[in-house]
Structures are given as structure tokens and as C-alpha cells.
Amino acid sequence: MRVGVITFPGSLDDRDAQRAVEIAGGTPIALWHADHDLQGVDAVVLPGGFSYGDYLRCGAIASRAPIMAELKDAANKGLPVLGICNGFQMLVESHLLPGGLIRNAGGRFVCRDQRLRVENIDTAWTNAYEQDEEITIPLKNGEGAYIADDETLKRIEGEGLVAFRYLGVNPNGSLNDIAGLRNERGNVVGLMPHPEHAVEPGFGPDTPERMRSGIDGLGMFASVLRSLAQA
Numbered sequence: 001m002r003v004g005v006i007t008f009p010g011s012l013d014d015r016d017a018q019r020a021v022e023i024a025g026g027t028p029i030a031l032w033h034a035d036h037d038l039q040g041v042d043a044v045v046l047p048g049g050f051s052y053g054d055y056l057r058c059g060a061i062a063s064r065a066p067i068m069a070e071l072k073d074a075a076n077k078g079l080p081v082l083g084i085c086n087g088f089q090m091l092v093e094s095h096l097l098p099g100g101l102i103r104n105a106g107g108r109f110v111c112r113d114q115r116l117r118v119e120n121i122d123t124a125w126t127n128a129y130e131q132d133e134e135i136t137i138p139l140k141n142g143e144g145a146y147i148a149d150d151e152t153l154k155r156i157e158g159e160g161l162v163a164f165r166y167l168g169v170n171p172n173g174s175l176n177d178i179a180g181l182r183n184e185r186g187n188v189v190g191l192m193p194h195p196e197h198a199v200e201p202g203f204g205p206d207t208p209e210r211m212r213s214g215i216d217g218l219g220m221f222a223s224v225l226r227s228l229a230q231a
């Protein structure tokens, strides 16, 4: 399966996302923001980083990059898309996911190992997890506070669109401890923490109680390969 990873000026985690795809058993394809070509990939990852220097709002300019026109079209037709951190910011700025992301409540960049609960496994990117599974993966961002108006928040909760929720600590003041969302169809998922940094034993955060030290993020990349194989 060919999984595209789009690089923007200022992307940081595109190489790690490609590596995560490879470790999960997929073929990573490097895509470029200024192209109008998704090269026929089976899925796309929007990686973390500081696209366009985080000017205006994180992800705001990237959401208007040339390749995003094709990506929005393809996502609306069912292409699996995962947005990680800056990629999640691009997804909300593109209106592929509802709500918005603003400065962390404390006003500071936060970097920590973060516990999460997988709230919805009915998506292309979470089906390899157990329902309500607890995972620990790195978090590192400055604009991670999830916001939405009351009506949108009610709809998100009512329709089960929360994919991940913060456990233990809410690191940024996100409403309802929301760490990540899915769209109605389940092909588009975005989250602030970074699964691509927790795919190799010994490198991700330690979770010795479950004997899976450091690879809690791998399930997202395994999920998309599994759902593509079943499609």
C-alpha cells in the first residue's frame, strides 16, 4: 500500500511519518505541497511541524497550498487522511474536521509524554486498537487547545466524532479533553499528539505495564494498512 506524506516548507516530522509507514509495512511516497498531484496514493499523512513558519495561525496557510485542493477532493471521496499535530491544524483550517486549534491555555509550548484514550476505533486510522485502549505517545505543540462552539461540540460528542481524549493531564485546555477527531465517514482523523514518534521499541515513551514499550503509535499506521487491505 502506498501512503503519501506531504512535505510543506517548515514541515518537521515528514521523515518520521514516512518511516512509521515503512515500519508498519507500507510504502511511503513523498509528496510536495506545491504540486497538484497525489500520485495515486492509497492514503495520505499530513505531518507535524511549523508549515509556513506558523504565520497567521498554525496550518492556516498550508490549508491553502496547491496540493490541498486535490487532497480535500480526495478526502471528501473517502481517501484515508491522517493529520498529526500541524497536520491536524491543517485539517481544521481546511474544514475537513470541525472546530479550531488555538494557543495552549498556559501560553507556552508543551512537550511531554501524553496518555490518551482511543475513543473511537471505527476509523481507517484506529481500527487496530481496542475500544477505550489507553496509549502513551509524545505531544509537542504551541497551538493545541481544541475549541468549538456549543452546537458543534454537542454534535461532535453526540455523533461519536472524538477519536482520542487526553487522560491524566489536559495539557493545553482543550474542550472536553479532546486530543483528536474523526469525520463522519471515519476516513479523516486528526490528533495533536504524535504517533509517528512511538513506533520503534525503546524510542517512544515507556509503557512497561503493557509490555509494549514505546510503540503505542504504530497502531495508527497498522490500522490504515488493514483497512486498505479490506477495502
Ligand SMILES: NC(=O)CC[C@H](N)C(=O)O
Binding pocket: 047, 048, 049, 050, 051, 054, 058, 084, 085, 086, 087, 140, 141, 142, 143, 144
Ligand atoms: N509538533 C507540531 O506539529 C507543532 C505544530 C505547531 N507548529 C504548534 O506549535 O502548535
